[in-house]
Amino acid sequence: MSNNTQIKESLSALMDGQADELEVRRVLKEVSENDELRDTWRRHQLAAAAMRRELPEQVVDYSSAIHAALEHEESLGGPSAFSRIAKPLGRLAVAASVAVIALVGVQQYNKPAGTSGNTPATVASIDNVQVDFSAPQLRNSVEFGIPPVTARTVSATNGAQQGYTAPRSVIQVTEVTPDKVTREQVQAYLNELMLQHTENAASNTNQGMLPFARMPTDQD
């Protein structure tokens, strides 16, 4: 019972906007499993709404939907682009062999939901890059209509917000063998190659050290 009291405290904290993330999760979890608690929650909400004279004509219970959404939400911040990329790897315990994985940048190889796990875009279907970003009188990115750089901020979660109904299907394992690799290993390997490539780019082009700005600054 003390547990119940505790959860009710959390619940009223949530209503006051005082609950921390952990409490929110606990409350939502409990609410989804405990009918009594859900009723309490509804009553509190109705009372609060009535006090604010905002009583809706119809009462809708969003809690299960929110809970489900939270369940599927990936944690924000912290991991580097690569760990974001590689995270699904670990989760699905992808094994070595022929698995085709589209990582960050799903948006670019935009495919209808459900097919995004396939090897993206054939050469034939790729957009013609020969865009005229050189039209006369145009001088900078704003003028020639290049979208802001933020257009590239792409991740599976963002993808979901942008209407991807199946953001998870970016991973498709077509064959599985027993040789497991961890996402850390894959990430470390790719990071190593990227660094070496950066070095190659810096020494084989004329841009001096500029390519080294591409080094990941997130913790590997």
Add this chain to the structure above:
Amino acid sequence: MQLFSKLRQSLKLRLPFSLRLLHKRLGSLFVILITATPFSSSFALDDLSSVTNLLKQMAEANRQLSYQGIFSYEHGGALKTVKVFHSVRDGQEFERIIHLNGPEREVVRRGNNLNCQRLGDAMLKGELLRGESLRGAPSGLSELSRGYLESHYNLYMKGEDRVAGRDITIVHVVPKDKFRYGYVLGVDKETGLLLQSMLIGSKKRVLERFQFVDVTIRTLVDDMALEPTNQDHHLASLDAAPCLNEKGALPINSERHWKVTWLPPGFALSGYHISPERKRETLVFTDGLTVFSVFVDPDEVIKVPDMQAERGATVAFLSRIRNGNEEHVICVVGEIPIETAKKVAQSLIPIK
């Protein structure tokens, strides 16, 4: 003389291929004719050749000038700021960059000899390229002597702007095919130093942007500024960037085991490296502006599925290849469309 080369440049565009040889032979005659022409100075600068000259100037400035400053680097909505020092001492470049935000990162590079001409430099400068250095590039580039970039990009001068408080000339570099990305370059008017560079992907998307915030050019860079302060600094190597020999060719390396059978037009092998400890073979290709690397590792290094990854404008396409009984991991990494990376990876074969 400079005017002549400009004229030749514009002629080259108009002459059919078969006439170019003839025109080359008659080159000296042209000089005489032009110098003898009283109104020769009235020729307006051809836009194309002034772009070519600008890029050539840039190529030299980027290596030869001493400068220090702070630039920003943006990709995927993330912004980094980086401090850079570049100095030339006794004909050698000394460079150091420090990431100013996020985890501490510092890279130092020393001893890049100014006399060392690399293939990428030669392409960008449009200097003579003999067939030798491009052997293996299946695109028949050997006869090109100038304006190498123009074969694969359309170049446009796009007016002026200001970056880091300095006047720049803007150049749009638009690819002629879908195998590479485009660039918007901002070149310092006074010195030719590259002060801004944007990589433009399909649908005109800016994939990344370098831009100086503040820069001092032709400055005396303090010795201490070139020394790393962070113990964990990275010492950048020049291993995979050999100098062209006196014939303008890459030195032969007989130990190579792998070659690609397809390259986007204009790309050629500009460097390679075989690391003794890891048995990793690295092939580096460039078209003068863009670089991608091909890594071949023994299978035991990592057991991974085929995959592709992206970070900013950099893509990686990872695959496997079998040579006899040996399994190898191939990874193509570069600032190129993923389809290009994939096609290159799939064209890799062992050298018999």
